[in-house]
Structure formats: C-alpha cells, structure tokens
Amino acid sequence: MNLTRRQLLKAVAAAAVAWKAGAWPVRPPAAFAQTMPDDPAIVPTLEAFADTLIPGEKRHPGDRAIAGAAAGPGAVQAGAVDLLNFPPAGVAATIPAIAAGINARATAYALANLIVLDPAVPPLVSLSFDQRTAFLVQLLDGTDPDQLAFFAVAALMYLAYHTAGHLHLADAVRDGHAGMAALGFPQPDDDDLWRFPDNSYRRALAKPHPRTSKRGNPW
Amino acid sequence: MATETTDVLVIGTGFGGSIPAYYLAAGGAKVVMLERGPRLASQEFTHDLQIGTYTRIVDYIRGTGCDVTVGNCVGGSSVIYFAASLRAPSFIFERRGTSGRRLWPAALNRRVMDRWYSRVERALPVEQQRWNDVSYAGGLWAAACNRAGHTCNPVPLAVDISECTACNFMLNGCRFDAKRSMLLNYIPAAEACGAQVRPLHEVQAIGPALTSGYRYAVHYTVLDPDDYRVPVDGGTIEARIVVMAGGAMGTPVILQRSAPLLGGMPDAVGRHFSPNGDRVTLGIMDEGKIAQLLNLQRSPGVAYDAFPVGRPIGSMSYDYLDETRPEFTRFSLQQIYFPTITNILSEDEVEGAATWFGLDKKDLTSRWRSWLTVLAMTEDDNEGVFGAPPPSGNFTRIAPAAALGQLTYQTNAQTQLGFDTSDDAVRSIIEQDGLGRHLLWKAIPNVQSAHPLSSCRIGDDPATSACDDRHELRGHPGIFVTDAAAVPTSLCVNPSLTIAAMAERASAMLLERAHEYGVAVATRIPPPGKNARHWERRCEDPAD
Secondary structure (H helix, E strand, O other), X not given: OOOOHHHHHHHHHHHHHHHHHOOOOOXXXXXXXXOOOOOOOHHHHHHHHHHHHXXXXXXXXXXXXXXXXXOOXXXXXXXXXXXXXXXXXXXXHHHHHHHXXXXXXXXXXXXXXXXXXXXXXXXXXXXXXXHHHHHHHHHHOOOOOOHXXXXXXXXXXXXXXXXXXXXXXXXXXXXXXXXXXXXOOOOOOOOOOOOOOXXXXXXXXXXXXXXXXXXXXXX | OOOEEEEEEEEOOOHHHHHHXXXXXXXXXXXXXXXXXOOOOHHHOOOOOXXXXXXXXXXXXXXXXXXXXXXXXXXXXXXXXXXXXXXXXXXXXXXXXXXXXXXXXXXXXXXXXXXXXXXXXXXXXXXXXXXXXXXXXXXXXXXXXXXXXXXXXXXXXXXXXXXXXXXXXXXXXXXXXXXXXXXXXXXHHHHHOOOEEEOOEEEEEEEEOOOOOOOEEEEEEEEEOOEEEEEEEEEEEEEEEEEEOOOOOOHHHHHHHHHHHHOOOOOOOOEEEEOOOEEEEEEEEOHHHHHHHHOOOOEOOEOOOOOXXXXXXXXXXXXXXXXXXXXXXXXXXXXXXXXXXXXXOEOOOOOOOOOOXXXXXXXXXXXXXXXXXXXXXXXXXXXXXXXXXOOOOOOEEEEOOEEEEEEEOOOOHHHHHHHHHHHHHHHHHHOHHHOEEEEEEOOOOXXXXXXOEOOOOEOOOOOXXXXXXXXXXXXXXXXXXXXXXXXXXXXXXXXXXXXXXXXHHHHHHHHHHHHHHOOOOOOOOOOOOOOHHHHHHHOOOOOO
C-alpha cells in the first residue's frame, strides 16, 4: 500500500477523531516523563504490538490485546511491556509518543483497507491478528521515516522474550520465564553462573585441512 | 593550572592501544591511556542478559547499510571477543580488490607477519583446541562438513582451557580470567611500568600543543559512569607521540573532527572501511538426521540439542581459503554461537509476509537448541565511508549500548558475490540429505559485523591509505594508528590476532623511532610475560 502524505495526514486526523469519540482519550505525549503515564491506551497498544511479534495465548477470555493466535505464552507474558518500562532500557519516556504513532498508522492502515475500527479499543487492538501482522510488515519492513523507532521497540520486545532483559537471568530461567523456557535455556548453577563441564562429543569429527600449519592455522 | 603533559598518549585500550602502551612504558616512556568505557574487574563480568549488565561494555552502532558491535571498556573488544586467534592466510596480503594494485604495503606479507603472530601467540597465549575441547555445535559443524566432503579444523583460541568453564558468556567478559583479554597481560604489564589507564575518558579531538617540546594536545571529556551521554568533566593532555587506537569505529571519527585543528587529514581517513566480509547464516538442524546421518549422540537418545552449550567458537573449514580461487570467492566457514540477543535477526522457515516475526518465527525459536550458526568471513571491497563526525564522541548514543554512527556501507557486486558464494557453500553442507534447513539473517537488511576494519589503513599508496607502512598518519608526524583501523583489508579469519600482530610490529618500530619525537626509550623490549613478577622485570630505565 502506498499512502501519499496527504492521505496519511487525513488518516491521522481521522484517527484522532475516532479516538476522541471512544473510550481512549488523546493525551499530550509525556515526552519527558520518566515512566509511562497512566494512559489506558498505551499498554494494550504495546501488548498488541508485542503479541503480533511473538504471539501467545489470551490471559483471560476477554483479553483483546492478545489475539490468542498461538498456544503458550508469548512476548506479553514474557514481559515485553515491563522491559520497555525498565529504567536501564532508557526508553520509557518515548513510549507514549511511539504508541500514539503506532495507533495513528494503524488507523491509516484500517482506512486504506476498508476496515471498520472498534472505538472501544485502541486502533491496533481493534485489528485481527492477520491484519496486525500485515500492518507490522508494512511498519517494520517498510520505508516509514520513523521505522527505526518502531523497529527499536520491536527489538526490545524480542529481548524481553529471548533474553529476559528486564530480569536477572538466573532468576528468570529458574522461575520459568516464558521465553527462556520456550528456548530451553540451560539452568544455572546454584551461584547463578553457568558451567558446562560436559560440552563436547570428544572425538575427531572431520579431517583437518592438509595444509594446516603446526599451530592450527590456514597457510 | 599548567597543562598536563606526557611522552605518549594512547587513545583506546584494546589490542591496538594496549600493546604499544606496554612496549613504550616498559621502554621507559611516560604513557597515559584514555579509554571511553568503564573499567571492570573480573568479578563484575556477569552471566546475565539483563539490560544494564553486558550493555555497560558493549556498543551496537547502527550505520547506513552496516551495523557494528564493538567493545566499550578498558581492554576494548579484547574483553568481549570470542577469542578465535588465527593467522590470516597468505593470499590476503596479496589482495588487490577492485583497485588494480596491491592493497597491503610491500613491506608486509604472511612470512613477515609470522614473526609478529608468534610473539602475540606466546604473549596472550593462544592454545590449539583439541577435539575434546570443541563444543557440541563445533562437533556438529565438523561432522556436517566431513559428510559433505570438506575438511574442518578445531579453532585456535586465546583461552586458558584448563581454567575455562565453557560458560558461553564470552560477550559479557570472562569472570574466570580464562579468556586472554588485554586485562591479563599487556595492560597490567604496562601499568607495572608506570602507564596510567583512565577509564570513562572520551577523546574528542587532537590539536597542536602549546608547550615547547610537545606536538599534540589531546582534548577529552570525562563521562558519567551511569549514563555515557552525560559529560561530567573535561581536560587536555599534551603529548610528544599520540597512538590512535580507538578502534575502526572510533579512530577515524576523532581524526575527522581534528582535521580543522591540525590543518587537514589524508583523504583515506574514514574511507575504505571493511566489516571483514562477515556473513552469518543459520542452520535449523534435524535431530533425527543428526543421529542417523552423522552418528552423533551426546547422551542416550539425544543427538545434539546443545546449541548454547560450550565455548562459542569450536570448528572451522579452511577449504575455501584457496589462493587459486578468484578474489571475492575465498572465505572461511566458522561455527559460532551468538547470545540470544541476536535471535530477532533470522528469517523463519515459511514463505509469507512476516519473514522474521510472528507465528512461524515463534515455532522456529522453540527449536533453538537445535540451531547451528555459521560465520563466513569473506573478501569485501572496502566500500565503507564515514560521514561528518557527530558533535561529540564516536557516534550518537541513543540508549544504553545503542548508537547511531556515521558509517555508510553499500555492498558492491564483488562483495555480494562473496556473500552469495559463501551462502551457497553453507547451504550445501547444512541441507545435504535433509540434515537441516539453511536460513538467512533478514530482520535487518544491513551487513552485521563484529570485526570493523580499515577506516584509517596503512599502505603504500597515499591516495588509498591514511598511514604509511610504519603506521604513521600521513602529514602528521608523531600520530600513529595501531588498531583495527590500520588493517588494509578483510582477512577471511577473525581479525584480533592480525590486529595484535600489526600492533606488535608497529610497537617495535615506535621503540626504534621514539627518540625522533623527543622520547628516550630502550629499543628492545621482550613481550610482557605471564605474571606480575615478569612484568616488573620488563621495565627499563632508558637512562641506564
């Protein structure tokens, strides 16, 4: 889909109107806040974003942020939103603006694809899982001027699932953190360190190159 | 207050800075080393992936067309490297790229370099892994190569294998002092001979000195240890000799910013950058086929299931390091483990719109323990160029460990040929008889490199090399570039040993010539030795 700038502006304006009419009031971005403000639109938007990247099961039957496209926990359960709000990540202050940007573009996407949005939830949450996926492809692999910011959020959400980046790793692995458990990350020793005394097949599995030097180098 | 002065000021504390610092300090010079990152003790190196741990000492720098991972601490990238320590093959030194002329100085070839390689191998020291030491992933790669008709070698490592717990946290620094970083040899040896190391000192620019007898004034800011974006102090040190070793991502930026103060820079400063032709791809391996085709079993009923277990680099095929192959089609293929921070990068297995996220990617990552990543180190064509420097620092830091750099790297047809040829080679090994599926890193279109090189390279041609064959910056006597920036081309192997060997050679020449710059030093200094008793014995008084 190719949107002209004019179409995009119209879509953003429409998004603001739709949003104001619904239960999710538009607030000025708290650009300098140290933590995320208590805007009820932000968390479900981020959760829907995270759930599209690494989908999981709904937390309860009425869960709308999580689409429920996959069995087992996904990025939301792994702490994707917690990580964005984790002070050392240093991005919490930018999140309201990014969430607003996501929803503005989701609204534009809906308009361009003749999708009727539910004003009771943020625009991204209103989309189906397949629609969210198509939208994120456009947002993350496309040419949006803010693509880098959206990709950075996606990367941090990946870190939540794949590294438990907001938690001490040994605790996360022992406590069955959703992502680390799904990976099968090895358990630590009692002192929170990893050691692999058994780490090798312990046999020659290929011939070395015939011209290998005495110290094991290429010639 | 009088301006501080020193004989030698070293910018950066990685391989390229620590080695000259040691030799010059041991030779009797007054040496100060400035490092933009913090200094961590062994016990501060964590087994953690929490943001705020490894991110203190690692920087990921996003460029246009190329992203680079580097160290940011005392010891530089030697603290975070995976310790593969290989001599570059002979043909590398004869490379011409598309320039039509030899890119390395006539004074250098593999035979000359072997002397310096040997010194570093003894000093670190480097050990030859035995098959008993090669991780399961390295064993799997070797067995797959063997079945496909290829040879495969255990990789030499700068690791004390008897002390190594095979924890697979090398990126975080080694808390067991088994990995031989600069923190265990050249840096303490330099300090034993009086060198001062100042962490969190970020050099901004070099200008002319005002004090008689000193050539250069090095201007720095001191950074807040909790937020490297925040300067808390600053100062100037005047020096007779300046050693540039801020790394291939730092050295050219400092020099570019210094150009107006120093009356210009050679054209090759900030040009001809190489990411070492790094190309990572991924195998999703079939456990049943591993057992059936390769006859591997690590425990009863388990063939592999061990991607994260053991040292990150185990085995490597040299088969494509054949000097008779055309340039840009020669490469090594190395088994390597990356921490899960890179898991975002791979594509999934299923055709569809979302190539690197979504349902299929989640399915793929559930088989993470059966992954096998392979690093091809190819011949690129030095296409990288640095744009205008940022107002301060080496890049624009946007978050912990995340920065935007000035590098632009547009892969040309020759470099792409290297990537395509190596991809085909890896695919043919991994996919033979359905052993696995070969996938690419697709989430980010940029080249991903942990081996930045060549941004201020040495050479014989002033048009394409910032420094002469003695590492001296053209037009600026007394400034020497001794780090990865000085390496002329990609190496087809991990570069650390070559960077260190070139720094050894540059140091020997510096000792010979230091008196020309008003610095009296002993000219023959042995490598640092193994412990504090050795280090103190190395310190010479040039007056004796």
